[in-house]
Structures are given as structure tokens and as C-alpha cells.
Amino acid sequence: MSETGSHDNVSDEKLPSAQENGHGTVATADDPFADPGMPPHEPRVQDVDERAAKRSERVVAMLFTASMLATVGFIASFVAIPVDKFVYIWPMGNIGALNFALGTTLGVALFCIGAGAVHWARTLMSDHELVDERHQVAAEPDTRAKVMEDFRQGAKESALGRRPLIRRTMFGALALVPLSGVVLLRDLGPLPEDKLEHTLWAKGKLLVNENTHEPLRPEDITVGSLTFAMPEGLDEHDEDFQKEIAKAALMLVRLEPEDIKDKRELDWSHEGIVAYSKICTHVGCPVSLYEQQTHHVLCPCHQSTFDLSDGARVIFGPAGHALPQLKISVNNDGFLEAQGDFEEPVGPAYWERRA
Structure with missing residues (x-):
């Protein structure tokens, strides 16, 4: 009997609320899996310290600049290194110098663009959490208008207009990387002419x-x-x-x-x-x-x-x-x-x- 009474007492009690835990929602016995909500937003150091933001901006620009230099190195390697030249690379042994140089420089160019974009997003773009309800596939006009407004707001919060150094180096890196593919056309051979x-x-x-x-x-x-x-x-x-x-x-x-x-x-x-x-x-x-x-x-x-x-x-x-x-x-x-x-x-x- 005592066990039964104890069980009844527990079932009648309210479960600890998420609000008490600082999440702003309440879980009850009838709904023990209530949405806990979003944790309080914590600003990053770049949000409160402009010097830290400038440092992050320089890091992103450095990565984009490294991508540009790697692309130039790719093209220079393609032109300058003979196809029959081999180098010893531990632990792979003797490998083609041209293939190694092309793979390394192209990999660095692509990695630096990706790393720069990730660092930019994590340190300088807005990191406020947004909650939006699911909607039908065919969006209503109001929803489409909201999406466009969100896009414009995101573009504004990216601070692309206020960060010219990032903008210029990013455009430079994105403009140079395709040249890696263009110069590869040389391997198709010279034009046959006549x-x-x-x-x-x-x-x-x-x-x-x-x-x-x-x-x-x-x-x-x-x-x-x-x-x-x-x-x-x-x-x-x-x-x-x-x-x-x-x-x-x-x-x-x-x-x-x-x-x-x-x-x-x-x-x-x-x-x-x-x-x-x-x-x-x-x-x-x-x-x-x-x-x-x-x-x-x-x-x-x-x-x-x-x-x-x-x-x-x-x-x-x-x-x-x-x-x-x-x-x-x-x-x-x-x-x-x-x-x-x-x-x-x-x-x-x-x-x-x-x-």
C-alpha cells in the first residue's frame, strides 16, 4: 500500500519546469517533453570588441589571400614543372613533381576559401538564433516576402559592405580559383591548326x-x-x-x-x-x-x-x-x-x- 501511495503522490506532482531552469517553457506530467526553447544568447568577443573583430577580419582576408597565392602557384607549377620530373616525398617515395605541386596548390586554394568563409561566418556574421515554424512547400506570398526580408537582413548582418578588406580578398580568391581549371585545358594539346x-x-x-x-x-x-x-x-x-x-x-x-x-x-x-x-x-x-x-x-x-x-x-x-x-x-x-x-x-x- 505504501508503494502505491508513493507512486500516486509522484504522479500528481508537477515535473520541474523548464522555466525554472532558465529555458522559458514549462513541462508538466501531461506533457513531459515540452519544447525547452532556446538558451539565452551570449555575445561573442567580436560582438563587443571591435579590435577582436578587426583581428578576425584580417584572418579571413589572410586566408583568402593565401588562396589567391596558391592559385597563382598552381598556374606557375603547371607551366614551369616538366611532366617527367620526379621528387622524393616521404613516406610516399618518388612521385611526379607536377602532380604533387598541382594537388598541393589546388588543395590549399580551395581549403583557404572554405576556411575563410567558415571563420567569417563564425566570428563576424550575426549568430542570433532564429526560430521559424515549418510551412507548406508552396509558400504564401507573405512567407516569400518574409524570406526575402530575411535574406536582405542576413546580407546586412554579414557586414559585407562594412568589411571591404574581406569583400575584396574574397572576390579575388573566387575569381582566381577557376583559372586552375582553365589552364588544365593545355593538356588537351596545342591547336591542330592545319x-x-x-x-x-x-x-x-x-x-x-x-x-x-x-x-x-x-x-x-x-x-x-x-x-x-x-x-x-x-x-x-x-x-x-x-x-x-x-x-x-x-x-x-x-x-x-x-x-x-x-x-x-x-x-x-x-x-x-x-x-x-x-x-x-x-x-x-x-x-x-x-x-x-x-x-x-x-x-x-x-x-x-x-x-x-x-x-x-x-x-x-x-x-x-x-x-x-x-x-x-x-x-x-x-x-x-x-x-x-x-x-x-x-x-x-x-x-x-x-x-
Whole structure:
């Protein structure tokens, strides 16, 4: 009985009120989880001491200035440090100096902007707690007006207008950081200018067999065969071999002259031997499959098909235009030679391509 009576006495008592604890609200037995409210606002040292506020302003400006300097360091590193230079960094060992410098300077630039913004908000912007009730997603006009008023009030309390040093250094840091991304465009390489429109082929250049590295004679090309050639003077051990062969690769096919339908193709050939770029005009794959009866060549990547008896025009597949032809003849020594470069750029079309 005594236990029951004790329990009843407790249940009838009012729980300690939040107001008594300084929170301004009351918790009762019926509502033991009442909102305790906000604690009393305590001013920061910067709110009461202008010298402390100035110190915080200088710290924020210093961080923004450090971000600007780091961005300049990023650009300078990108320009000055060779891509093949390595440095020893403990405990990582030997790493690329350029990557290390770019990562460090860009990281410092971004960190200082973030740290400056956080320090600014925590020490100089208003820190008065605001309480607002939840509202529907579709706000009423009065609510939207209040939001705009709150925004204007927040902008005013940020003291951006009264802190020109912060404003200028922040704008400077934000203006310079995007330059880090702009200079990275250099890695896309220099502008091609007209390099894509020319190959190593020129008047008098001998046609050299890709496999034997020997100059080709007309009798080396038999009807029904497909022979691959490259310009004389191009060595597979050269540093630029892959870049040059990707543009100059040539395929030779001997047709019966009466089977050639295109008159210009016949004029540019020698005894039925026609020479066309080996580079597919779709995405640049090497055309390498030849069908003797139809005189068609097929690109194995996406099945673009070209008719070598009719100007190498496209008869099937996604290729956009015919294979460029190389005009050939025979020199006094009986070797096949080019009469110039391809009339148009080889490979896929590109936006700078001239009509």
C-alpha cells in the first residue's frame, strides 16, 4: 500500500519546469517533453570588441589571400614543372613533381576559401538564433516576402559592405580559383591548326611496303591482293612513327582498268593500281578487309564498307565520306611514287575541317 501511495503522490506532482531552469517553457506530467526553447544568447568577443573583430577580419582576408597565392602557384607549377620530373616525398617515395605541386596548390586554394568563409561566418556574421515554424512547400506570398526580408537582413548582418578588406580578398580568391581549371585545358594539346590536313606524302615520295620496308614496284601488286604501304623515310623506331603512320597509312589494290568506274580514280592510278587511305572515315580504325570479287573494303570496327572501284565511296555503315585517294605514278627507276599528298584530310571529319 505504501508503494502505491508513493507512486500516486509522484504522479500528481508537477515535473520541474523548464522555466525554472532558465529555458522559458514549462513541462508538466501531461506533457513531459515540452519544447525547452532556446538558451539565452551570449555575445561573442567580436560582438563587443571591435579590435577582436578587426583581428578576425584580417584572418579571413589572410586566408583568402593565401588562396589567391596558391592559385597563382598552381598556374606557375603547371607551366614551369616538366611532366617527367620526379621528387622524393616521404613516406610516399618518388612521385611526379607536377602532380604533387598541382594537388598541393589546388588543395590549399580551395581549403583557404572554405576556411575563410567558415571563420567569417563564425566570428563576424550575426549568430542570433532564429526560430521559424515549418510551412507548406508552396509558400504564401507573405512567407516569400518574409524570406526575402530575411535574406536582405542576413546580407546586412554579414557586414559585407562594412568589411571591404574581406569583400575584396574574397572576390579575388573566387575569381582566381577557376583559372586552375582553365589552364588544365593545355593538356588537351596545342591547336591542330592545319596539321590534320597534311601527311608525310609528297610529290616524289616512294611507296614502301609496311612489312618488308622495301620500295614497291607495280609488279609487286597483283590482282586481288591488298598491300599496305607507308612513305619512304618513315621508320617504325622514330618517336613520331605512330602519329605519322596514323595519317599516312596507305593501302594498294590492283584492279582491272575496265572495272574502275570513276574517271578521276583511273587518272590517279597506275595500270589499275589504286592507292587509298587506310584510315576509316568513321572513327579512324584501320580498314583491312578486302573482297576481291566486289572490290569492297570493310572496316572491322563498325562495318563501314567502301567500293574501291567507284572512288572508295561509302556503300554501307556509319562512315561519313569516301576514303581519300593518293595519286601515284612510276619514277624512272620503276618504283611507285606519290604525286603529292591526299587531296583532303584523312580519317573522320572534325569541326575545323575545311569544305
